[in-house]
Amino acid sequence: MRTRLLTASDIAKIIRMEDVLEAVEVAFHEHGMGRAIMPPKLYLNLSRFNGDFRAMPAYIQSSAGLKWVSVYPDNPKKGLPTVLAMVIYSDPETGFPLAIMDATELTNYRTGAAGGVAAKYLADPNSKTLGLIGAGVQARTQFLAVTNYFDFSKILIWSPVEEEIEGIKADFKDLPIEKVTIEEVAGCNIVCTTTPVRGFIVKREWIKPGTHINAIGADAAGKQELDPRILKDAKVVVDDITQAKHSGEINIAIKRGLFAESDIYSTLGEIVTGAKRGRTSNEITVFDSTGLAIQDIATARMIFETARREGIGHEFDVIAQHKIRPR
Amino acid sequence: MRTRLLTASDIAKIIRMEDVLEAVEVAFHEHGMGRAIMPPKLYLNLSRFNGDFRAMPAYIQSSAGLKWVSVYPDNPKKGLPTVLAMVIYSDPETGFPLAIMDATELTNYRTGAAGGVAAKYLADPNSKTLGLIGAGVQARTQFLAVTNYFDFSKILIWSPVEEEIEGIKADFKDLPIEKVTIEEVAGCNIVCTTTPVRGFIVKREWIKPGTHINAIGADAAGKQELDPRILKDAKVVVDDITQAKHSGEINIAIKRGLFAESDIYSTLGEIVTGAKRGRTSNEITVFDSTGLAIQDIATARMIFETARREGIGHEFDVIAQHKIRPR
Numbered sequence: 001m002r003t004r005l006l007t008a009s010d011i012a013k014i015i016r017m018e019d020v021l022e023a024v025e026v027a028f029h030e031h032g033m034g035r036a037i038m039p040p041k042l043y044l045n046l047s048r049f050n051g052d053f054r055a056m057p058a059y060i061q062s063s064a065g066l067k068w069v070s071v072y073p074d075n076p077k078k079g080l081p082t083v084l085a086m087v088i089y090s091d092p093e094t095g096f097p098l099a100i101m102d103a104t105e106l107t108n109y110r111t112g113a114a115g116g117v118a119a120k121y122l123a124d125p126n127s128k129t130l131g132l133i134g135a136g137v138q139a140r141t142q143f144l145a146v147t148n149y150f151d152f153s154k155i156l157i158w159s160p161v162e163e164e165i166e167g168i169k170a171d172f173k174d175l176p177i178e179k180v181t182i183e184e185v186a187g188c189n190i191v192c193t194t195t196p197v198r199g200f201i202v203k204r205e206w207i208k209p210g211t212h213i214n215a216i217g218a219d220a221a222g223k224q225e226l227d228p229r230i231l232k233d234a235k236v237v238v239d240d241i242t243q244a245k246h247s248g249e250i251n252i253a254i255k256r257g258l259f260a261e262s263d264i265y266s267t268l269g270e271i272v273t274g275a276k277r278g279r280t281s282n283e284i285t286v287f288d289s290t291g292l293a294i295q296d297i298a299t300a301r302m303i304f305e306t307a308r309r310e311g312i313g314h315e316f317d318v319i320a321q322h323k324i325r326p327r
Numbered sequence: 328m329r330t331r332l333l334t335a336s337d338i339a340k341i342i343r344m345e346d347v348l349e350a351v352e353v354a355f356h357e358h359g360m361g362r363a364i365m366p367p368k369l370y371l372n373l374s375r376f377n378g379d380f381r382a383m384p385a386y387i388q389s390s391a392g393l394k395w396v397s398v399y400p401d402n403p404k405k406g407l408p409t410v411l412a413m414v415i416y417s418d419p420e421t422g423f424p425l426a427i428m429d430a431t432e433l434t435n436y437r438t439g440a441a442g443g444v445a446a447k448y449l450a451d452p453n454s455k456t457l458g459l460i461g462a463g464v465q466a467r468t469q470f471l472a473v474t475n476y477f478d479f480s481k482i483l484i485w486s487p488v489e490e491e492i493e494g495i496k497a498d499f500k501d502l503p504i505e506k507v508t509i510e511e512v513a514g515c516n517i518v519c520t521t522t523p524v525r526g527f528i529v530k531r532e533w534i535k536p537g538t539h540i541n542a543i544g545a546d547a548a549g550k551q552e553l554d555p556r557i558l559k560d561a562k563v564v565v566d567d568i569t570q571a572k573h574s575g576e577i578n579i580a581i582k583r584g585l586f587a588e589s590d591i592y593s594t595l596g597e598i599v600t601g602a603k604r605g606r607t608s609n610e611i612t613v614f615d616s617t618g619l620a621i622q623d624i625a626t627a628r629m630i631f632e633t634a635r636r637e638g639i640g641h642e643f644d645v646i647a648q649h650k651i652r653p654r
Contacts (some may be wrong), residue, residue: 001407005332005427007643042369044384046391049420055393056381057371066382068393068415070422080328081646084422088395088413093376094616095397100332100427108333109651140651147653170651203559314641316334318429319408324436324467325498326474 002315006101006303010313012305015109017144019117020299024113025120025272027060027298031240032269032284036060040242043100050074056293063092063301064092067293069105071220073196075097081137083107089300097318106165106303108294112141114239114268115192115214118287120149121271121278122237123190124214128153133189133202135159135168138216142173146214147189158182160195182206193217193225204229212284215249216289226286228253233264234284241289250288329642333428333630337640338346341633342436344443344471347626351440352447354387354625358567359596363387363621367569377401385620389627391419394430394620398547400523408464410434416627424645426631430623436534437622439468441566441595442519442541445614447476448598448605449564450517450539458515460529460552462495463487465521465543470499473517473541485509487522509533510632520544520552531556537609542576543616553613555580561611562592572619577615 006014030036037059040299044053051072058065069085076082085103088094119127130152132139136159143155159165165179185191192214193202204227207213211269213234217225231253238244245254245261253259266276268287279285307313331342357363364386371380371582378399385392396412403409412430417423431568446454457479459466470482472615482504486492492506512518512535519541520529534540544552558580565571572581572588580586593603595614606612634640 005641005643007356008645018470037371037373039369039371042366042382042384044364044366044386044391044393045360046364048387051419051422053384053391053393053417053422055369055384057369057380057382057395058375059371064371066371066380066393066395068384068395068417068424070417071547072420078421080421080423084424086415086424086427086643086645088415090380090395090397092373092378094402094405094407095378095380095399095414096407097395097411098640100413104645127438144651175653180566181565191371259547314643316332316641318411318413324432324464324471326471326502 001096003097003318004099004307004313004315006099006307006313008105010307011303012317013312014303017109017112018148019302020113021145021148023298023302024110025117027294028117028269030060031294032052032063032267032273032275037291050109058293059092060123060294060297061301062092063297065297065300067296069107078169078209080266086145087296087300089304101300106296106299108141110136110299111138111216111289111291112145113286114289114295114321115142115216116145116148118214118237118268119190119212121138122285122287123281124162124210127189128303129188131185131191132157133182133185133191134194134217136160136194139192140168142192142194142214142216143327155178156185158185167217175270193319195225196223197225198222200224200227202230205253207284208240209284214287214289218249218251219290220247221251223248223259224252229256230284231259231286234286236263236286236288237266237271238288239269239290239292244288248288248290277305328423330424330645331634331640331642333426333634333640335429335432337634338429338432338630340639341630342432342440344436345475346629347436347440348443348472348475350625350629351437351622352426352444355444355596355599356620357387358601359594359602365620383620383623385624386419387404387621387624388628389419390514392416392624394623396434407574414623414627416631428627433436433623433626435464435468438465438543438616438618439472441616441622442469442543442614443472443475444599445541445564445595446473446517446539448614449614451537451606454516456515457482458512458513458518459484460509461521461544462488462491467495469519469521469541469543477516483507483512485512508570511650520568521552522552523550525549527551527554529553529557534611536611539612539617541614545576545578546617546622548578551576551633552578555585557611558586558613561613563590563613563615564593564595564598565591565615566595566615566617566619567596571615575617
């Protein structure tokens with residue numbers, strides 16, 4: 001039995017948003033059925049370096065594993081991504097490590113895919129305009145995911161980082177992308193917020209009835225992108241209640257008493273399984289995404305199966321032949 | 328910047344007990360000085376498969392990382408080790424994964440090394456007899472570690488598994504190893520217990536004054552090797568108070584009210600730093616080892632530095648060149 005190493009370039013050969021969407025939708029379904037096992041993320045805080053690591057283990061669909069992911073906001077100054085991640089994908093029947101894979105791209109894609117699944121179930125099926133607030137990597141994967149389910153006539157974008165907008169326009173040419181004010185972006189049918197801000201930048205009065213919002217940026221205590229009055233007026237769906245309360249878009253509103261756990265409508269898993277209904281009227285819907293270990297392990301499973309089938313990667317031994325004896 | 332893969336055979340080329348002892352002694356020193364960061368182990372329990380995984384992150388001495396280790400007691404029937412482990416060794420300044428390494432052998436060695444360091448500080452320096460209760464992998468690494476500090480005239484061994492004793496005698500030939508009763512083994516100057524039993528097998532009346540015991544086998548709630556009266560009469564040193572209470576040799580005695588947290592003399596780190604004195608008389612000493620993430624990361628650091636210096640391992644890229652764009 002050998003272990004498969006999948007490097008960043010191996011992953012790039014395999015990963016496609018359609019496949020990640022399918023894997024992540026199944027992950028939310030299993031979560032909704034109560035069949036996944038996912039202990040809370042464990043943090044290793046290295047505040048002296050302005051960074052942290054998170055250990056994210058999960059069991060889902062006869063697959064087990066762990067993502068080890070770091071978040072260092074100063075990395076771009078050093079030419080490195082803020083988020084770096086590896087997955088160890090293990091056999092749940094023996095613990096054997098089936099694969100070690102680069103998971104930086106996997107993380108980007110699975111986060112996009114959660115927004116795609118949320119929009120599929122919660123947005124107005126006739127949505128014609130997509131608004132992107134923030135224009136970094138997460139905006140790109142939201143775009144790739146959401147466009148699987150809707151035909152947009154207009155894509156509006158706003159970001160405080162001018163180069164990111166130019167980058168998206170250059171890479172996504174032939175697409176009807178327009179740079180406008182944040183208020184105009186917020187007026188779209190589907191709005192994806194992907195900024196790292198710590199005070200809200202999207203106002204209640206900008207949001208029209210029937211809008212669906214993917215709130216992606218807030219993924220740690222103290223982060224917030226939306227006016228709490230949007231949460232109060234919307235049907236709020238979270239990926240996981242415990243994580244959302246601690247580190248999702250709702251965390252600040254809860255701390256300030258502007259939103260309560262009982263105001264959460266459901267988890268996305270409950271919507272996917274049909275236990276709870278999605279959109280029922282011309283309401284505002286918000287998906288609060290924090291990122292779940294089950295998304296990672298379900299995506300790793302798809303990547304591993306593809307790699308094995310297509311012979312991608314480098315195999316190595318993890319069980320030493322040498323016996324412990326005196327030298 | 329590239330990531331180094333170190334396979335089981337790479338590790339076998341590098342790992343030597345003398346070096347692991349040095350790394351682990353420094354790890355306990357840093358722990359004693361309060362300079363290490365080590366959140367509690369996170370368990371992924373897969374009871375349906377009779378196994379579990381543990382995520383063990385740590386920061387120590389400008390090194391960070393995580394061990395992902397599984398414990399599946401039925402594995403030997405399938406030709407696999409009970410314990411399988413991988414380490415992701417990361418740069419604490421950026422989160423960059425510097426190395427991925429097989430950590431099954433590392434785990435065996437660092438567990439032995441903790442016993443070696445404990446015996447160095449706690450056992451009678453004139454110890455002449457070594458007793459091994461249990462004869463598996465952990466008995467071998469205890470032997471390799473403890474013999475670095477003592478010259479034994481006699482090594483007595485007992486195990487319920489006959490083949491393990493024959494294996495040790497074959498692999499450690501030219502050494503004065505004798506198979507005797509468990510009572511005779513317990514009469515040695517230094518005694519290492521490495522069995523997975525759940526009810527004590529070492530009786531109080533067998534232990535002579537001045538004995539040092541490395542209690543290694545108990546590493547989960549419900550496990551116990553020593554008569555609780557030994558703990559009551561001994562100077563008990565633990566690797567980590569929280570872990571020892573939860574899953575170390577003392578866990579059952581504490582649960583039954585036969586031993587209290589206040590009966591713990593100190594951590595091994597406090598002994599290594601000199602904050603607490605080691606052996607002071609002809610007393611019985613017990614080291615309760617549960618295994619710490621800092622032992623793993625300190626050992627991984629030594630292995631990584633050696634591999635880099637000697638060019639051992641296989642380097643690969645973890646940062647994809649491909650940008651997220653529509654296909």
